[in-house]
Amino acid sequence: MIDARLLESLDNATKDCISCGFCESVCPTLPASDYDLSRGARGRVLLGRALYKDLKEKGATEVNVADSFYSCLDCFACVHVCPAGVNAGEVSDIAKEIITATGSPLESQKKNVATMIVNSTMKYGNPLGLRKKAASWSEGLEFDGSSKTLLYTGNMYQLMPFSKSMGAMKAKLGNRAAERIAGYFKSHPQFIKLSGMFQDRTTREEMENSLRNIYALLRKSGADFNYLGEKEPYPGTFLYDLGYMEEFKEYANTVADLFRSEGVRRIITIDPHTHNVLKNNYPGVVKNFDFEIVYYLDLLDNKMFEPGEEDIEYHEPCYFTLREPVYREPEKTLSLAGNVHKPRRSGKNNFCCGGPSELLYPELAHSVSERRREQLEAGRGRRVVTACPICYANLNRDRDVTDIANYLSEHIKG
């Protein structure tokens, strides 16, 4: 049986659609899937409607909806052009929650790769069980153990070298073989740590460099903070994104308890996904989640940057532009150190990097990122700058993309 609340949410999220197709025109996964409409925004809403009707009338469905909803990047580009205010991203989120709910009639549509990640996160506090590796960037750096302010990396930068390799491996193996392997791993999560052997070494160096630069920028700005090192857990973003809400709730409470036990009052986030999940999703599942969440760019001393003349093409993270409230600090800060240009698809018309699909649909992710690269290359900027590790890892195919922290670090006075 499906929870009546979920069914009602699906009804509300889909019933206003008039099938005008406007959402399709901005959905990055539609052209990337060679126009398989079930992998586009309108298709997701129509399938959501069909799923609602089936569940309401028959309590089950014969339609295999999982790939449609899991392939959604959750970028929310669609809602900004919908004349009826429908959000295909939200429809996908609800549908994924229905698929993964305990006792769901769609149980068989669960993705093994997703379940594997969820099991590992629940067991190890990291999707790949790699907390030790996740802390290695901080070797030799000093932190203030008594500070109530926490630098919280959320492990996102650190996961990129592995997710990139795993995505590439999954693309090589094909979906079926990858699902079979993931099916084994999901029951034997201890073996997931083997994924640590499959890392993109260059990406790891780049990511660790970014983390060190973020640390240095904050320190130069006079910030004092603690860091949990190997104790730092992943925030559980995947659990939320993959629709595992029951697990997400349990996990988020564990993370919040850890923050409390460490005496944390203020949390500095360094990537848009972690920032969003703490700011917008945790308060819904953790009672009295009253930590101050602040983005690291807000703490930087802007006077330290040397004005630069370089033309840069800034790729905005979807979480900062397509969701409310819009967060403009990355662009403002970059403008202090360079001439910022943005591709045509920016702002409320932003085009995702494809990254959120990397683990489940690497080929789709690659196709989306290729399109985004073309758009960025058509711009006036000579160097592409990103403000999210996922965007960075997905767009940086030719080692020609720069993370915002690295760009800013190059432009410090003196």
Place this chain on the structure above:
Amino acid sequence: MDLKDELRSIAGNHVFSAKEEIIPFLSDASYFTGDEPIAVVVPGTAEEVSKIMAVCSRTETPVVVRGGGTSLTGASVLKGNGIVISMNRFDHVLETSVEDKYVVAEPGVRLDELNYHLEQFGHFYPPDPASSRAATVGGSLSTNAGGLRAAMYGTTKNWVLGMEVVMPDGQVLQFGGKTLKRTSGYDLTSLMVGAEGTLGIITKAILKIWPLPETKGRAVAYYKSIESVGEAVSELKRLGITPMIAEFLDRLTMNSITRNKGLKFPQDAEYMLIIDVASTRESVERELSGAADVLKKFGPIEVTTTTDSGEMEVMYEARKGAYASLLTERERSTQRVVIGDIVVPASKLADTLKESIEKMKELGIHSGLVGHVGDGNIHANIYADLEDEDEMERVEKFQREFGAIAIRHQGSVSAEHGIGMEKMDLLIDEFEGKHSLGTLELMKKIKRVFDPGDILNRGKLLRR
């Protein structure tokens, strides 16, 4: 080999037949739901389309061709048995010639994307239906789409020079060409425009392009009576003033734009008339003042003028999004906004608008009235609850009466949305009104010549 295998042998994995792959193809922007196709094929080349059509012709399999799926009359969903061919993968602009004033585009290119491309060359393709964000070249050619700028530039048919077409038997033919004029036999290019995918499949289009206007200006007038709107537009026409855009909106629509876009209008205005002129920098003020003088003759509450491009763009988008604004004000989710679409000669506008409003009142129709009045095109944006039989019956009756008003004033039952499944009876009404049912018989004969097996978009446009 069954049909699906044959299709796979041509288009590889671009053939969909699983339920979840098919469901999105059952809907377009109309209120019709299509029947389930045996398969959906998304070919990538004209050669593939040709082979697919040869198979469909041999197996007598009906075919619906689909572009952006923005049809408002159900033209792009399947009725009965058959397959759907989606042209989305034909999404490239192939050639642009500023010197020769044409662009060659594939049918899956969306109109806004085409115009973004042309802007880089200082040019544009004028047809601008409200769905231009999602509508494609192929679909808009097949519907003979219009839009706001049709007042000056005409509809799609004025901008198509030639095309490549795959015939139902698989032949690949070239119609028209790259020159701005030609007299080389029957104009098959024109015949294809507005044919709603019933004659052949467009795989390439050669479109005329035009330099972007040097500058634009706008005069806006607010009136209390609908007659004033109609008379003002007729007078502009009579004096030889050809606006680029001539749009009107009623109070209901203005109110919804105020609520959704924050734009304010004078409180006692019942109707708004927007007149845009496109001209050179030297003459735009003169032309604008000429248009404003005309608007002032018909008792306006207020007339304003502007040449501020930002201000004009905000209102252009609000007008283009009027349908969207009305949609947000639906009382129930089962309600749709069904769009009536008629056209009359400009001199008949005042009477047509008055009679349409009376008919709406008589039938208890809740509708916003807007229109591209520069070319006599009126839209009734009707709130219609698809699950309320009584309301749907009244809406259908109004649509029939709305068409009858147009016919009475020597207009047409469809200005720019086509016939599809929605207006097949109205089309008969139109030719009956002209005592010319023979015209429809001639159309049916043409259809038989192009498509003897009646496999292309069966059950649309012409009643069998």
